[in-house]
Amino acid sequence: MSTAHNHANMLPRGTLVVAGAMVAFALTATTMVRITGTPPAASPVALRAQEKIAPLAERVLRFRDRADGAVVIDDVVTGRTAAVIAPGEQTGFTRGVMRGLARDRHMRGIGAEPPFRLTAWANGQLSLTDTATGRTIELSSFGATNRATFAALLK
Numbered sequence: 358m359s360t361a362h363n364h365a366n367m368l369p370r371g372t373l374v375v376a377g378a379m380v381a382f383a384l385t386a387t388t389m390v391r392i393t394g395t396p397p398a399a400s401p402v403a404l405r406a407q408e409k410i411a412p413l414a415e416r417v418l419r420f421r422d423r424a425d426g427a428v429v430i431d432d433v434v435t436g437r438t439a440a441v442i443a444p445g446e447q448t449g450f451t452r453g454v455m456r457g458l459a460r461d462r463h464m465r466g467i468g469a470e471p472p473f474r475l476t477a478w479a480n481g482q483l484s485l486t487d488t489a490t491g492r493t494i495e496l497s498s499f500g501a502t503n504r505a506t507f508a509a510l511l512k
Contacts (some may be wrong), residue, residue, distance in 0.1 A: 401495050405478060414477040414511045417488075420455050423470060428452065430510060433472045439510055450503040454494055460488050465490060477511055 400405070417433040426444035428451075431437070442448045457467070471489035478484070483496040483504055496507050 363436075371480070377383070401482060401484070402493055405480070405482075408480075410478050410480050412476045413479050416475045416511055417472045418475055418510065419472045428455070450499065450504060451506050454485065454496075454507075456491075458492065458494070461492060474512055475507060477508065483508055483509055 404410075405493065413471040416439070418439060419431045419433050421429050421431065423429055428437060428448075430480045431440070432439045442451060443446055458473070462468070462471075467489045469489070474488055476484050476486070484493050485507060486493045489512045496504050
């Protein structure tokens, strides 16, 4: 019985060549971007600030869960209820967005008290900003139907 150990066939040569080519491409592309001074893609928030795009409408909202499974959306400024999403209502997008923002707050130890700012911009965009974390969700990116669920809260 032989105790010789051979590593010659661990990875095929072609796999190593492809991996090396990918690394070389990534380094070349990064170098070219740096040398040519290509600016990084700006976020919608930065672009709006740079282009001085003003808000058309804005509403400060607080979302809270009710014991029956409904979500109550309160207007913080007026103290009135802006909307109620009943259990089973076809509002998965709204619940999904708010669940993600609530998870982010929970991870940071922030409760449900700080409100959210819903803003319609002069360039047609719609955004939801968490006033506690500064995180902004660009709602226009999710299509007209999903955008409309939040746009209705501005009325």
